Amino acid sequence: VQLQASGGGLVQTGGSLRLSCAASGLTFSSYTIGWFRQAPGKEREFVAAISRSGLSTYHQDSVKGRFTISRDNAKNTVGLQMNSLKPEDTAVYYCAADWVLTSTTIRRRPREYDLWGQGTLVTVSS
Numbered sequence: 764v765q766l767q768a769s770g771g772g773l774v775q776t777g778g779s780l781r782l783s784c785a786a787s788g789l790t791f792s793s794y795t796i797g798w799f800r801q802a803p804g805k806e807r808e809f810v811a812a813i814s815r816s817g818l819s820t821y822h823q824d825s826v827k828g829r830f831t832i833s834r835d836n837a838k839n840t841v842g843l844q845m846n847s848l849k850p851e852d853t854a855v856y857y858c859a860a861d862w863v864l865t866s867t868t869i870r871r872r873p874r875e876y877d878l879w880g881q882g883t884l885v886t887v888s889s
Contacts, residue, residue, distance in 0.1 A: 764788035764878060768858045771883030774848055778887070782843040784858030784880060791839040792816075795861040795869055797876060798832060798843050800854035800885075809871040810856070813841060816866040826852075848887045855882040 770782040784796060797812035811822045811832040820832050829848075834841040841858060859876035861868075870876075 766858050766860060766878055766880035768856060768880040768883040771856060771885045773886045773888065775888050776849060778848050779844070779846045780848065780885060782845065782856055782858075782883060782885075784841040784843075786839045786841075786860065789860065789878070792836045793862055794878075795863050796832075796834060796841040797859050797861060797869075797871070798841075798856060799859060799873060799876075800852075800856045801882075802851075802854040805854075807857070807873050809873070811843060812861075812869045812871065814867045814869055815863060819867045819869055821869045821871065845885070848885075850887045850889045853885060853887050855884050857882045 765787045767785045798810040799807050800810050801807040813820045813832045813834050817834045829846050831844045858880045860878040861876045
């Protein structure tokens with residue numbers, strides 16, 4: 764069972780990046796997938812999540828209108844399109860999977876997520 768996050772890098776303020784999370788070894792459509800981030804010296808925080816079905820999404824207020832989460836259950840992937848990036852978006856970004864019973868459940872606390880990827884670093888320069 765594995766989650767592999769990719770797509771991080773160095774970008775200037777106002778730029779864009781697209782993160783991808785590829786899953787293997789699990790029944791992908793049984794999991795809500797979330798993105799979290801952790802900046803140096805700070806706790807891991809919720810960024811966005813998408814339900815099993817893809818019909819429900821939730822974005823943290825600080826990224827609403829700039830970030831968009833999406834998923835492709837046929838390809839076992841989840842994407843996070845990040846536009847209008849700011850220096851405060853600098854962090855290691857992690858994707859995580861939460862096994863849920865209903866097709867629309869979204870949870871936001873890290874401890875509720877069962878599986879974690881290795882993280883990908885996003886650095887936004889000012």
